[in-house]
Every structure is written in C-alpha cells, then in structure tokens.
Amino acid sequence: MSNxxxxxxxxxxxxxxxxxxxxxxKYTIRRNxxxxxxxxxxxxxxxxxxxxxxxxSKPLRPLDHKCIGFKCKENDFFCIDRCPExxxxxxxxxxxxxxxxxxxxxxxxxxxxxxxxxxxxxVVDLEYSLGNSGGGFDKIRFKTPEPGDYLNLSDEDMDTSVxxxxxxxxxxEKIIAIPCYGGGMSYGSTALPVMxxxxxxxxxxxxxxxxxxxxYPQELRPYSEHVITQIATGLFGVREExxxxxxxxEFKYAQGAKPGLGGHLLGDKVxxxxxxxxxxxxxxxxxxxxxxxxxYSVEDHKKHVDWVKEINPEVLxxxxxxxxxxxxxxxxxxxxxxxxxxxxxGSYGGTGAAPDIAKKNIAMPIEYAIPKVHKFLEDEGVREKxxxxxxxxxxxxxxxxxxxxxxxxGVVIGTAELVALECxxxxxxxxxxxCARGIATTDHELGVMIAQDWATxxxxxxxxxxxxxxxxxLRQYGLKSIKELMGRSDLLVHLDYLDExxxxxxxxxxxxELII
Amino acid sequence: MPKKYHIPIKTAAPRYNPIGxxxxxxxxxxxxxxxxxxxxxxxxxxxxxxxxTHASTMSEPEYLYTCMSCFRCxxxxxxxxxxxxxxxxxxxxxxxxxxxxxxxxxxxxxxxxKVPVSGAGYRGPFVAAxxxxxxxxxxxxxxxxxxxxxxxxxxxxxxxxxxxxxxxxFNADMSLASEVPxxxxxxxxxxxxxxATLILNEQVLLSAAKAARILGTFMLIRPQDHxxxxxxxDNLIPCLSCENYMEHKEVILKSRVVELADxxxxxxxxxxxxxxxxxxxxxxxxxxxxxxxxxxxELSHAHVDTLHFYADEHGKELNTEDPAFLKEMIRxxxxxxxDNFVRQKINLVFSGGIxxxxxxxxxxxxxxxxxxxxxxxxxxxxxxxxxxxxxxxPCPAKIDHHIHxxxxxxxxxxxxxAWHNQLIEVMGAMGMREARRxxxxxxxxxxxxxxxxxxxGPIFGKRKISGIN
Numbered sequence: 001m002s003n004x005x006x007x008x009x010x011x012x013x014x015x016x017x018x019x020x021x022x023x024x025x026k027y028t029i030r031r032n033x034x035x036x037x038x039x040x041x042x043x044x045x046x047x048x049x050x051x052x053x054x055x056x057s058k059p060l061r062p063l064d065h066k067c068i069g070f071k072c073k074e075n076d077f078f079c080i081d082r083c084p085e086x087x088x089x090x091x092x093x094x095x096x097x098x099x100x101x102x103x104x105x106x107x108x109x110x111x112x113x114x115x116x117x118x119x120x121x122x123v124v125d126l127e128y129s130l131g132n133s134g135g136g137f138d139k140i141r142f143k144t145p146e147p148g149d150y151l152n153l154s155d156e157d158m159d160t161s162v163x164x165x166x167x168x169x170x171x172x173e174k175i176i177a178i179p180c181y182g183g184g185m186s187y188g189s190t191a192l193p194v195m196x197x198x199x200x201x202x203x204x205x206x207x208x209x210x211x212x213x214x215x216y217p218q219e220l221r222p223y224s225e226h227v228i229t230q231i232a233t234g235l236f237g238v239r240e241e242x243x244x245x246x247x248x249x250e251f252k253y254a255q256g257a258k259p260g261l262g263g264h265l266l267g268d269k270v271x272x273x274x275x276x277x278x279x280x281x282x283x284x285x286x287x288x289x290x291x292x293x294x295x296y297s298v299e300d301h302k303k304h305v306d307w308v309k310e311i312n313p314e315v316l317x318x319x320x321x322x323x324x325x326x327x328x329x330x331x332x333x334x335x336x337x338x339x340x341x342x343x344x345x346g347s348y349g350g351t352g353a354a355p356d357i358a359k360k361n362i363a364m365p366i367e368y369a370i371p372k373v374h375k376f377l378e379d380e381g382v383r384e385k386x387x388x389x390x391x392x393x394x395x396x397x398x399x400x401x402x403x404x405x406x407x408x409x410g411v412v413i414g415t416a417e418l419v420a421l422e423c424x425x426x427x428x429x430x431x432x433x434x435c436a437r438g439i440a441t442t443d444h445e446l447g448v449m450i451a452q453d454w455a456t457x458x459x460x461x462x463x464x465x466x467x468x469x470x471x472x473x474l475r476q477y478g479l480k481s482i483k484e485l486m487g488r489s490d491l492l493v494h495l496d497y498l499d500e501x502x503x504x505x506x507x508x509x510x511x512x513e514l515i516i
Numbered sequence: 517m518p519k520k521y522h523i524p525i526k527t528a529a530p531r532y533n534p535i536g537x538x539x540x541x542x543x544x545x546x547x548x549x550x551x552x553x554x555x556x557x558x559x560x561x562x563x564x565x566x567x568x569t570h571a572s573t574m575s576e577p578e579y580l581y582t583c584m585s586c587f588r589c590x591x592x593x594x595x596x597x598x599x600x601x602x603x604x605x606x607x608x609x610x611x612x613x614x615x616x617x618x619x620x621x622x623x624x625x626x627x628x629x630k631v632p633v634s635g636a637g638y639r640g641p642f643v644a645a646x647x648x649x650x651x652x653x654x655x656x657x658x659x660x661x662x663x664x665x666x667x668x669x670x671x672x673x674x675x676x677x678x679x680x681x682x683x684x685x686f687n688a689d690m691s692l693a694s695e696v697p698x699x700x701x702x703x704x705x706x707x708x709x710x711x712a713t714l715i716l717n718e719q720v721l722l723s724a725a726k727a728a729r730i731l732g733t734f735m736l737i738r739p740q741d742h743x744x745x746x747x748x749x750d751n752l753i754p755c756l757s758c759e760n761y762m763e764h765k766e767v768i769l770k771s772r773v774v775e776l777a778d779x780x781x782x783x784x785x786x787x788x789x790x791x792x793x794x795x796x797x798x799x800x801x802x803x804x805x806x807x808x809x810x811x812x813x814e815l816s817h818a819h820v821d822t823l824h825f826y827a828d829e830h831g832k833e834l835n836t837e838d839p840a841f842l843k844e845m846i847r848x849x850x851x852x853x854x855d856n857f858v859r860q861k862i863n864l865v866f867s868g869g870i871x872x873x874x875x876x877x878x879x880x881x882x883x884x885x886x887x888x889x890x891x892x893x894x895x896x897x898x899x900x901x902x903x904x905x906x907x908x909x910p911c912p913a914k915i916d917h918h919i920h921x922x923x924x925x926x927x928x929x930x931x932x933x934a935w936h937n938q939l940i941e942v943m944g945a946m947g948m949r950e951a952r953r954x955x956x957x958x959x960x961x962x963x964x965x966x967x968x969x970x971x972x973g974p975i976f977g978k979r980k981i982s983g984i985n
Binding site for chain 1: 587594607615616638639640641962978
C-alpha cells in the first residue's frame with residue numbers, strides 16, 4: 001500500500017548506533033603521535049569520523065566505520081591531506097579479510113549494519129547488493145531501464161504492499177506494507193528481547209513475524225496482530241489460544257537449512273523458561289521429527305489445514321515447504337488443500353544450527369524453485385489465487401526484488417534481520433552458551449545483552465533503507481506497485497546467458513578469492 | 517530386525533593445537549595495561565585463559581587457535597588493540613582440492629565423532645566443480661522413512677563386495693539351479709587404503725587396520741604389510757599383481773579378499789588365485805582412465821567380485837591432459853554396465869578425491885557401490901597434507917614418530933562414525949532406507965546443468981557460458 005491509501009504511516013527512522021565500542025567499517029583511520037589536537041579534522045569531516053568534545057582536549061580515536069574512504073580524496077575536507085601534521089593515515093580495514101563469506105560478503109554485512117544504523121543506503125562504497133557466490137542472485141541483474149519509463153513519484157506514493165490472502169474465501173485480507181515478513185525463529189533459539197523486538201518492528205512496519213517452533217511467549221501478545229504462529233512437527237508450545245491469537249498460522253513441513261531433517265535444539269539452550277514454554281525437561285535436547293507423523297498425503301495435509309481453520313475462522317494458513325525436485329507439485333497440492341500462502345524455503349538459507357552437509361547438499365537453491373513453481377501454478381491456472389512467498393538465501397533488497405521478478409509475491413527474511421542486530425555470521429549459534437553477541441542465545445547473561453528498543457529500531461531502519469531501493473527499482477521501470485513487478489522475469493538478465501558484449505554492460509559478478 | 521550397526525565413538529583429543537582459521541592479534545603497545553574492562557577476561561569462549569603466560573615472560577603471544585570469531589574482543593576493547601587475521605598456517609593447509617576447511621572439519625570429526633554443525637546458513641559458493649555441482653534431493657511427498665539419526669526406523673548402509681549370479685536359474689521343480697556365490701557384506705559403503713606416497717609406518721598401519729576391524733570394513737594393503745597386521749587379517753585386502761601373487765600364497769590363504777592389479781590376460785591369474793583359495797573374493801584394481809568403462813565391461817564377464825577404479829588424489833581421471841572428474845567417470849562406467857545388462861553382477865568402488873561424507877553419498881548416487889577412503893585416514897591422525905614427507909622433510913604433526921594405535925584407531929573410528937551419521941542424514945532426507953537402493957539413483961539428485969536449463973532456460977534462453985563459471 002502507499003502510505004496515503006489507508007492512513008498507515010511508515011515508522012520514523014531514528015539513528016541507532018552500533019552497541020559495541022569499536023564498530024567495524026570498511027576503512028580504518030589511524031592517528032599517530034604527531035597529532036597536536038588542533039581539531040581541524042573534526043571541523044572538516046561532515047561524516048563525524050573525528051569526534052571531539054569541547055571540554056576534552058585530547059584527540060579521541062576516530063569513528064572510522066563512518067569514513068567514506070579513498071573516494072573522499074576528491075573533497076576539500078579530506079582529512080588525510082588537510083591534516084597539518086600529517087598525523088592521519090587511511091587504509092582498507094585488514095580485518096575485512098576475516099569477515100563474511102561467499103554469500104554474505106564483508107561489504108554486505110557492513111552495508112547492512114550501516115542501513116540498520118541510519119535507515120538510509122550506505123554512503124560508503126560498499127557492494128551490499130551482490131555477494132560473491134558466483135551464481136543465482138549474484139549473477140542476475142535487472143536490465144538497463146529505458147530512461148523514458150522513469151516514474152517521477154516520491155517514495156510515499158509508491159506501493160510496496162502485498163496481499164497474503166488471494167483466495168477470496170471469506171477470510172480477511174491481510175495486506176502487509178512491505179514485501180517481506182520475518183522468518184520463524186523460536187523461543188529458545190533466539191534471545192527473548194530479539195524475538196519481541198522483531199514482533200515490535202513487524203508491527204511498526206505493518207508486516208508479520210513468526211514465532212518459530214518454540215511456543216508463544218506472553219511478551220508477544222501486544223503484537224499478536226503481527227505474529228504468525230508456527231505449527232511444526234514437534235508441536236512445541238502449540239495451543240488452541242496461540243492459534244486464536246494469530247492472523248496467520250504457518251505449517252512448517254520442512255526448512256531449507258535442513259530439509260528432511262527436522263529441528264534440533266541443543267540441551268544447553270533448554271533453560272527452565274524454554275522448557276516451561278515447550279513443556280519439556282530442562283537441559284534435554286529437543287528434536288522436531290521429520291516429517292509430521294500425521295501427514296503422509298495431501299489429504300492428510302488438508303485435514304491439518306481444516307483443523308486450524310476450524311479453530312480460528314479468521315486465520316490465514318501458510319504452508320512452509322522446502323525445495324525438492326517436486327516442489328511444484330507440493331505447491332499445487334498445498335493450494336488445493338486450502339493454503340493461502342505457499343512458502344518455499346530454499347536450501348542456502350536458515351538462521352539456526354544445521355548440519356553442514358544438509359545446508360550445502362540437500363534440496364535446490366531458491367533461485368531455481370521460484371520460477372519453477374510460479375510457472376507451474378500459472379499452468380495450473382491457480383497462480384492468481386495463491387500467494388507465493390520465498391525464503392532461504394534472500395539477503396538484501398535487490399535479492400527481494402529479483403525473487404519477486406522471478407515469480408514470488410513476497411519473501412521471508414531471517415538472517416538479514418539478525419545482521420541488522422550485528423550478527424557477524426560466525427556460525428556458532430549452537431555452541432556452548434550460544435551466540436556470543438547475544439542474538440541467538442538463552443543464556444542468562446548473553447540473552448539480555450540486547451535492548452529491545454534498540455533492536456526494534458535497527459530492524460525498522462534496515463527495512464526502511466530496503467524500501468528506498470525497491471521504490472527506485474519500481475520508478476526506473478515505470479511501475480507504481482511492487483505487485484506489478486511480480487513475475488516480470490523479462491526485466492531480468494543472467495550474466496551467464498548473455499553474449500560477452502552484452503555482458504560487459506552489466507556489473508560483473510564479484511569474484512574475490514575467499515578462504516572458507 | 518537385524519542388530520543395529522553401531523560405531524563406538526569416543527572423544528580422542530588431538531596431540532597438537534588444531535590449526536584454526538582465525539588468529540586474534542593484539543597491538544600491546546596501545547594496551548592500557550591494567551584495564552578493569554579487559555576483554556580477555558570476558559571472552560565468552562575463554563580462549564585467552566591459557567594465554568596469560570606470555571605476558572609474564574614478556575614473550576610474543578601464541579596465536580589463539582580456538583578463536584570462534586565473535587569479534588567481541590575486537591569491538592569491545594577500550595583501546596581497540598585487538599584485530600584478527602586469517603591464521604597464516606591455515607593458508608598452508610592442503611591444496612585447491614583438499615581445502616583448509618575440509619581438513620579442519622575432518623580433524624573436528626576425528627576428535628569428536630560428531631557431525632559438523634553450524635548456524636547462519638550456507639556460506640560457500642553457489643556451485644563449484646566436481647561434487648559441488650549436484651544436490652541431493654528430498655521429497656515432501658514420498659517418505660518411506662525420514663527419521664534420520666534420531667529415528668526409530670533402521671537405515672541400512674551395507675554394501676557388498678561379492679559378485680552375484682544373474683539371472684538366477686531354476687530347475688523344473690523350482691529348486692535353484694544356479695550356483696550362488698557366497699555373500700560378503702560390509703556394513704558401511706567404504707573401504708580403507710592408506711596412501712602409499714605419504715607416511716606409512718607400523719603405527720599408522722595398525723591404527724587404520726584396527727579401525728577397519730572395529731567398523732567391520734576392510735583395508736587394502738601392500739602384501740609386505742600383512743605380517744605386521746596379521747592380527748587383523750580378516751579385515752585386510754592385500755593388493756597383488758600378476759607378477760607377484762605367487763610370492764604371497766600365504767597371504768592369499770589368510771585373506772578373505774584380495775585385490776589384483778589389472779593386466780592383460782588377468783583371467784588366468786584369477787583362475788590360479790581361485791585354485792589357491794577357492795572362496796577368495798577378488799577385486800581388480802584399474803586406473804580410472806578413458807578405457808575404464810570398456811575395461812569394466814570386459815571384466816564383468818570374468819569371475820571377479822568387485823572393480824576398484826582409482827583416480828588421482830583430486831578425483832581426476834588419469835593419463836589424460838583434460839581429465840574428467842570422478843562424478844562423470846562413475847556415471848560413464850555405471851551406465852556402460854547398465855546398458856549391457858551386467859551391472860547387477862559386479863560391484864564398483866572408487867578411490868581418489870573422496871574427502872567428505874557427502875562425496876560418499878554422491879558417488880553412490882552416481883553409480884558406485886562404495887568408495888575407498890585414503891587421505892582422510894591420515895588427516896584423522898592430524899596430517900596437514902603439507903607433503904613434507906614426500907620431500908624427505910620432517911612431519912609437522914609427527915606422524916612419523918610414535919602414534920599409539922589405540923588413539924589412532926579411535927580417531928579414524930570417530931571420523932567414519934561422523935561420516936556414517938551424515939550418510940544417514942542425507943539418506944533419511946531422501947527417504948532412502950538402503951544404501952544399495954541409492955546406487956545410481958540419480959532421481960534422488962539434482963544437477964546444476966539440469967536445474968539451470970529447467971528453471972532459467974525458459975527465462976534467459978540459452979546459456980552462453982559453458983561449465984560452472
């Protein structure tokens with residue numbers, strides 16, 4: 001919806017700095033002992049790299065993550081050249097070599113931290129829209145737009161909303177203001193402040209988030225209009241009232257990070273609170289089996305859907321499945337069983353712990369599954385009646401736009417929300433006390449590292465920055481609504497499918513050699 | 517129900533600090549010295565706990581091998597004195613194929629026997645050469661058993677190295693007329709073979725042979741090593757040739773299985789070995805080159821049990837300038853035998869380049885019955901694949917010194933235990949309950965070229981770049 005339509009106002013952007021003392025940026029600025037603390041650098045820098053307080057004569061360490069780097073050389077405020085004592089040095093931060101991976105590069109991580117801090121697109125020269133994976137979204141580009149197509153509208157006039165109920169079956173419409181909602185991360189796998197902050201941010205953004213399979217903490221109740229209740233194979237924490245709270249219920253048949261394997265919460269994370277919520281024993285590892293032992297056919301599945309619909313006559317039903325070869329058949333089966341949303345979870349995503357062998361090797365990447373299912377639903381004549389949601393390896397605003405152009409109505413985001421909260425993707429969510437950065441942990445000390453309001457605003461900021469990118473893409477192609485982008489694969493090119501000359505017109509795929 | 521195959525996993529700590537990916541470095545000249553907020557004391561993983569001594573002795577701090585890369589020390593130090601680098605030693609591990617992350621993961625599995633688990637999704641390339649250009653499938657619809665390692669249903673990982681009589685013939689009274697060869701079943705679809713060009717001393721041999729015994733599998737050995745390993749004779753496969761087999765009659769008599777290097781007129785030698793020991797199971801060792809498929813077809817008519825094709829250490833075809841990878845070669849050989857209706861008679865095992873548990877599963881999907889594990893056995897004993905030993909230089913992991921076979925065998929058992937669990941994980945996801953059913957079952961896999969054509973072809977047209985990149 002555009003802002004103006006039904007009085008919904010997007011939340012305000014509030015600058016929300018890094019919660020650690022030394023933020024990581026692309027560049028480092030060092031001040032050596034020649035500095036005489038004249039304060040010129042502080043006066044010059046418009047980005048606030050050189051903090052200086054009136055009553056503090058000694059120079060402070062530069063906030064180098066705000067530095068725009070070598071491109072600043074063109075400016076007359078370039079501190080390195082202007083320093084009368086030549087006390088400042090600028091270089092690329094060497095720590096970048098140890099940050100990120102093929103999918104989430106250091107640039108992409110830092111770019112998202114900046115978006116989460118400022119609510120704007122980064123001013124530093126960061127490649128935050130393309131990873132280094134050498135395939136899929138990283139090789140897909142939007143075609144060069146025709147200048148005449150440009151639509152001169154403000155962001156407020158652009159529509160980025162998605163309707164999750166396209167069945168027109170008497171159940172309420174559910175329109176979310178951005179083409180994303182939050183993925184399921186359970187109580188137990190993430191810290192409670194994180195979980196509540198995600199729900200709060202979803203409320204402010206008029207979208208949804210999901211409980212994951214770990215129960216429904218009472219702290220989520222104020223936001224229940226925006227919280228999906230997940231029913232997964234362990235049925236942990238699923239009760240009649242949690243189905244009644246929810247605008248949408250999600251059946252999780254499989255998840256992309258570990259398709260066909262079920263879930264696993266390590267014993268260390270099963271604290272008294274988690275155990276109480278899940279009605280289990282403290283310290284005992286919890287397994288969500290695979291599959292639903294009550295579902296062995298589409299008919300069984302329909303029984304499940306009917307059961308939930310009977311309990312809550314207002315609720316929408318989403319079916320989350322993984323991406324096997326027959327994902328198209330599964331999608332159609334889910335639709336005929338009564339699902340409003342078919343949610344495909346591709347194999348390269350996931351937030352929680354999963355066996356490495358599963359993450360890499362089971363089921364297909366989401367880039368392949370979206371067009372396959374979109375086309376099959378079209379051929380079956382039901383595409384207009386079902387909302388197709390994609391997830392699993394969708395990292396940034398451009399990935400979202402590409403997924404929609406490939407045929408999805410919208411996407412589910414997990415990892416990027418955690419990155420907004422300063423996840424560094426170290427991958428040790430499962431070890432010992434859990435996430436050392438206080439995101440994916442229930443440890444009594446680490447689990448309260450994050451302030452809920454801080455986390456809420458960081459997530460809001462990130463999505464507001466993303467929205468700016470979506471609006472710009474839509475404007476470039478003369479589209480007013482993101483719904484018009486759905487299935488517009490004619491606007492996309494894939495570098496490997498272009499002649500060399502044509503390929504040279506597009507930004508090449510990043511190809512840095514990484515050590516993994 | 518048969519007794520469930522169980523691998524006795526027990527933690528076997530490494531003798532040396534495993535070489536980790538990251539090293540934390542500190543610029544101590546900027547340190548406040550007596551900061552009460554020192555991040556070293558607050559490290560969640562306690563990695564600085566054992567690194568205080570350097571401060572009192574004024575020596576350089578050791579690299580912190582166990583850094584879990586949470587960046588908290590880097591970001592929280594009041595003076596910002598911490599940074600992080602890729603451990604320079606980590607860069608020296610292995611080579612392009614045996615990457616540092618693979619070696620590191622194998623060490624972890626040999627230490628703990630656990631399946632490597634991590635959070636935050638997949639972090640590697642979208643697709644890569646070799647086995648990394650195929651995915652195993654799973655199904656939301658067909659689900660005979662999906663309980664994986666946590667489940668109630670038994671997933672059988674056996675394979676056979678004995679030949680089969682096909683087709684079976686029956687008498688008029690429906691009694692069996694065919695002579696059915698005896699069955700030799702291995703509970704896990706892999707055999708061992710220590711690489712001959714790396715360290716191969718008595719302790720290493722004993723460690724691997726003992727592990728083979730515990731796991732119920734077999735180890736291919738040089739005939740001269742049989743004597744030192746005689747306690748494990750039931751689990752040994754001496755590798756003989758047409759030239760030397762007569763010198764090793766005793767070894768043949770003591771072995772259930774022998775491998776014979778391929779040679780012209782090998783049928784004569786096979787007959788003579790069977791004359792020495794009629795119930796011997798015979799494997800033929802064949803180089804994986806362009807003649808491999810046709811040679812497999814020829815040998816399928818001989819009375820041999822299994823064909824062992826060996827690629828180079830990187831899983832590449834031999835004797836050619838443009839080598840194919842193991843995956844394609846397995847398909848070629850398997851399909852040649854299928855097309856000629858002899859695939860059921862004989863077993864195929866492949867060696868070279870089997871580096872991870874997923875390679876075992878994928879090789880089987882391509883058409884192998886089983887695989888042969890070589891370098892990972894030494895890596896389990898802390899080999900860094902520096903290849904110093906090939907140049908006569910000392911081994912940094914001191915594998916050439918004394919290794920206790922108890923420790924060594926447990927490390928190998930742990931590694932294979934983790935591989936077994938991973939095989940069960942992917943088989944569970946695929947809905948397969950028999951490793952033998954997985955053989956050649958490409959329907960349970962998805963291949964890069966096919967997915968590109970099916971999903972992207974209708975949108976983007978014809979691919980202009982061939983291959984992976």
